[in-house]
Amino acid sequence: MARVTLDCRSIPSESNCSLTISGEPDEVLRAAAAHAVDVHGHVDDDELRQGLRTALTEAAAIDVEPGAFVQLIEFTTDRIDEIADIEQEWLEAIGTDRTAVWGIVGADRSDPRRFVQVVGFPDAEQAAVNSKHPATSRIAEQLRALCDGDPVFRDLDVREVRAF
Template identity: 55%
Template sequence: MSGEADELMRAAVLHAVDVHGHTDDAQLRESLRAGLRDEPVADTEPGAFIQLIEFSTERIDEVETLTAEWAEAIGADRTARWALLAADRDRPNTYLEIVEFPGYAEAMTNSAHPATARFAERLGKLCDGEARFVNLDVRATARL
């Protein structure tokens, strides 16, 4: 199950009490809380489309703020399912963003959105040089 921690806790307590006969007490709640886990971020499957964006900047905090502003601006029109931002340990001020979409068509819909166009223009001004894009079709996945 996924959701807010409080919602999950209520559902788990109700289940434990109604189905298994437990008592709703601090020990039950502590035990259930210990079992909560974050949903995996990168849950990709064959047929998905991934875009890698490599860029350099000395203004990464501004890039992260810009990304949050883009997410708010695009709202429900967003077709990206998840994104990951990583810093290159071997090259200072170099970053890689990995963005996953259900498929290529959804990625192109996202790219054509006015909020994405504004994001790309503003990102270019924050970067040192041009970003490098790599477009990938997911062929296989494996849990390791």
């Protein structure tokens, strides 16, 4: 059975809860219902559980092995929310032609305007296909306009992967 995640940040809340629960669907639903009752004061009923079910998402898995390709993109902006919106538009525009398989965005703790995005591809050739897609070209210009200066790209061939 597929693992799922429920992220409280995706559910409107007055408490700005940041809890994320991952696991098998039934166990996540039970834990999320208990959390909603205990922390948020909800009543455990069918309406609550249905709302929680709609918030479940497939758990993210990052599968990387030697021979894969990752791109690091460092950029500075005070418009990160707009960048996230544009990236969502790109996902919809590129659809099934997308060759990127995962992505991570991290914020620099010492400079809250600096971000690093890491994007994974099966290999460098697939990254090139993704890069040449018209949807990617369109989005790249929009993203540059939201950044202070040009983003810095690092194209990396994965040589080794270790689990710690």
